[in-house]
Amino acid sequence: MSMRVVVLGAGIVGAACARELARAGLAVTVLDRGGPAAATTAHGEGNVLVSDKGPGPELELARMSRRLWEEALAEAGGRPDADRVEWDPKGGIVVATTDAGARGLAEFAAGQRAAGVTVETLDAPGLAAAEPQVTRDFALAVHYPGDAQVQPVGAAAFLLGDALRAGAGLRTGVEVLGAVTRGGRITAVRTSAGTVEGDVFVNAAGPWSGAVAARLGAPVDVRPRRGEVLVTTPQPPTVFHKVYDADYVGAVGSGAEELQASAVVESTRAGTILLGSSRRRVGFDDRIRPEVLSVIAGKALRLFPCLAGVPVMRAYGGFRPYVPDHLPVIGPDPRLPGLWHATGHEGAGIGLSVGTGRVLGDLLLGREPEIDAGPFRVDRPAVLFEGDDQ
Numbered sequence: 001m002s003m004r005v006v007v008l009g010a011g012i013v014g015a016a017c018a019r020e021l022a023r024a025g026l027a028v029t030v031l032d033r034g035g036p037a038a039a040t041t042a043h044g045e046g047n048v049l050v051s052d053k054g055p056g057p058e059l060e061l062a063r064m065s066r067r068l069w070e071e072a073l074a075e076a077g078g079r080p081d082a083d084r085v086e087w088d089p090k091g092g093i094v095v096a097t098t099d100a101g102a103r104g105l106a107e108f109a110a111g112q113r114a115a116g117v118t119v120e121t122l123d124a125p126g127l128a129a130a131e132p133q134v135t136r137d138f139a140l141a142v143h144y145p146g147d148a149q150v151q152p153v154g155a156a157a158f159l160l161g162d163a164l165r166a167g168a169g170l171r172t173g174v175e176v177l178g179a180v181t182r183g184g185r186i187t188a189v190r191t192s193a194g195t196v197e198g199d200v201f202v203n204a205a206g207p208w209s210g211a212v213a214a215r216l217g218a219p220v221d222v223r224p225r226r227g228e229v230l231v232t233t234p235q236p237p238t239v240f241h242k243v244y245d246a247d248y249v250g251a252v253g254s255g256a257e258e259l260q261a262s263a264v265v266e267s268t269r270a271g272t273i274l275l276g277s278s279r280r281r282v283g284f285d286d287r288i289r290p291e292v293l294s295v296i297a298g299k300a301l302r303l304f305p306c307l308a309g310v311p312v313m314r315a316y317g318g319f320r321p322y323v324p325d326h327l328p329v330i331g332p333d334p335r336l337p338g339l340w341h342a343t344g345h346e347g348a349g350i351g352l353s354v355g356t357g358r359v360l361g362d363l364l365l366g367r368e369p370e371i372d373a374g375p376f377r378v379d380r381p382a383v384l385f386e387g388d389d390q
Contacts (some may be wrong), residue, residue, distance in 0.1 A: 002027040005247035005364075006064075006178055006198035008212055010036040012152065013349050014204035015160040015341050016357035022166035024361055030160070030168060031189075031196065033175035037156035040206040040349065043318025045229060045266070045274050046152045047242070048351035051092045052249050052365065054108060055115035057375035058327055062348070063117075064370055065355025066146060072162075072354060081161050085152035086269050092147030093122070093131060094304060095138050096246035104137035105246040109142045118145055133238055133306045147242055149266065149305075152350050159353065171196075176205075179216040179336070186216065186338040200364065202340045207319040208285075209343035218336040220329060220383050222344050224319035226280040228292055230300075233311045234271030238304070242266040245303060248277070257281040259292060261301035265307075273307070275300040277347075281322065288315055320346040325382035328352060330359050333378045340364065341378050 003026045007018045010032035023027040032038075048066055053059040069087070076082035096102040113119045122141040127134060130143065131133040136302075151298070164170060171193070180195060182190035188197040205212040207224035247262040257280070264276040278292050293315055301307055323329060323344035333339040342360050345352050359376070 004198040005029070005200045005202060006031060006196055007205060008189070008203055009204035009209075009341060010160065010170065010172070011039060011041040011204065011206050011349070012037060012156040012159065012353045013206065013342050013345060013356055014202070015195070016158045016353035017164060017204055017360050018163035018168050019159045019166070020357035020361035021364070022163045022168040024365060028163060028168035029196065029198070030163070030170045031174045031176065031191065032172050033192075035172050036160055036170070037153045040318050040320065041152050041156045043229075043316055044152045044347070044350055045264070045276060046086075046089070046150040046350055047094060047151060047211040047311055047348070048148040048157065049242070049348065050117055050146045051094060051113075053348075055111050057372065058348070058352075059112070059115060059117070059327070061352055061355045061359070065352050066148065066156070068146070068354040068358060072159075076158070081154075081158045085158050086150065086151035086154055087148065088150070088269070089144060089148040090241050091145040092242040092244070093127070093134075094142050094144070094246055094248070094268060095127075095134065096164065097135065097138050097302065099139050101246040102183055105140050105142060113210050119143070120145070129242060131240060134243060135303055135305060137239045138322045143241075149242060150350060155350060176212050176215060181217075183337070184337065186336050189216070191257055200338055200340060202342055202360065204342045206349070207321045207341060209321055209341065213341070216339060218333050218339055220341060220343075221291075221324060221380065222383075223281065223322045224284050225322035225346060226278070226282050226285070226317060226319055227276065227347065228278045228288065228296060228315060228317040230275040230293060230296055230312050231314050231316070232273040232307070233313045234273070235267075235273055235310060237267070238306065239265055239267045239273055243303060245299065259295065261292070261295045261299060263303045264299050265304055272313075273310070275312075279320075284319065286317065290315055322346050325380070327382070328356060328376050329383050330356055330362065330380055331363055331373060331377040331378050344383070
């Protein structure tokens with residue numbers, strides 16, 4: 001009988017795990033309390049980045065996942081769902097507007113270059129050719145041709161569709177309430193729609209992973225981190241890469257609760273321009289804060305003064321799954337046999353999803369992963385904690 005795997009969460013990470021395991025021949029069921037890709041995934045920008053990750057395990061996961069994205073889409077050929085991923089390997093450009101920022105960016109880029117990432121320094125004519133509308137008042141600009149973008153919901157639907165074609169099942173409107181254990185092992189989850197049995201349970205609930213894990217009796221320190229994005233009306237071609245200021249990497253790596261903001265500007269296939277980004281630890285408070293949107297807009301205008309007067313047609317926000325050491329959590333939970341985790345990607349879940357699915361699948365099936373999975377283990381100090389503040 002095939003191993004029965006229950007994936008808890010139908011966001012892009014859960015979809016990637018389901019795809020990997022179903023294609024390996026396992027009997028997979030995906031549960032979600034809402035709908036597929038309806039929460040964190042639907043509120044992202046679709047980043048598939050190497051530019052914001054310093055040398056180390058997350059960068060290695062990002063590079064592997066970047067390759068796997070292209071392989072998955074190439075395998076799908078011209079399928080309509082592959083086209084809806086809106087894969088755009090447009091590259092990224094990081095701009096430092098101060099001397100201090102330039103020094104930090106130069107050091108960061110040198111470390112990435114030494115780790116094998118393609119990094120190209122742009123002079124003033126080079127930056128103007130790449131981004132005609134970007135500010136000319138800059139101290140350093142670097143180009144990362146490996147950065148890409150997808151439409152997040154389309155990308156998640158593509159992965160989930162592959163899982164369903166391989167025999168996986170999907171149940172929505174099902175909330176996990178607790179665990180059923182036998183002999184110290186989890187054998188089922190109690191849900192709002194009854195008990196669901198399985199041999200392996202994968203916690204891929206994103207920002208809600210901490211709460212889900214606590215309900216299952218094996219708490220992990222995964223918390224929500226709020227972010228907002230502004231969306232302009234469709235514009236003529238204006239922004240041709242993902243362009244962000246050098247403060248972005250610091251904001252990503254910060255653990256501060258208060259607002260961390262930096263300019264991130266990119267266009268979509270529909271012609272809209274996305275303006276980000278912010279990071280705040282406010283629990284699950286989902287209120288849109290005008291003062292936060294104002295900071296985002298102001299920083300975007302410093303990069304692209306031409307956006308002054310461009311109408312903003314909407315703003316949206318969502319929650320990222322934050323872990324204090326800023327590394328994903330991938331692997332088995334040693335406290336509760338049968339429970340696995342695939343979470344904690346914060347704002348990088350879109351890009352890291354397929355790599356996460358591959359690493360989890362390799363570990364579950366007893367294969368040696370392509371990269372070292374040790375840094376993502378569940379039983380590291382940043383993840384396990386005793387407390388009730390989820």
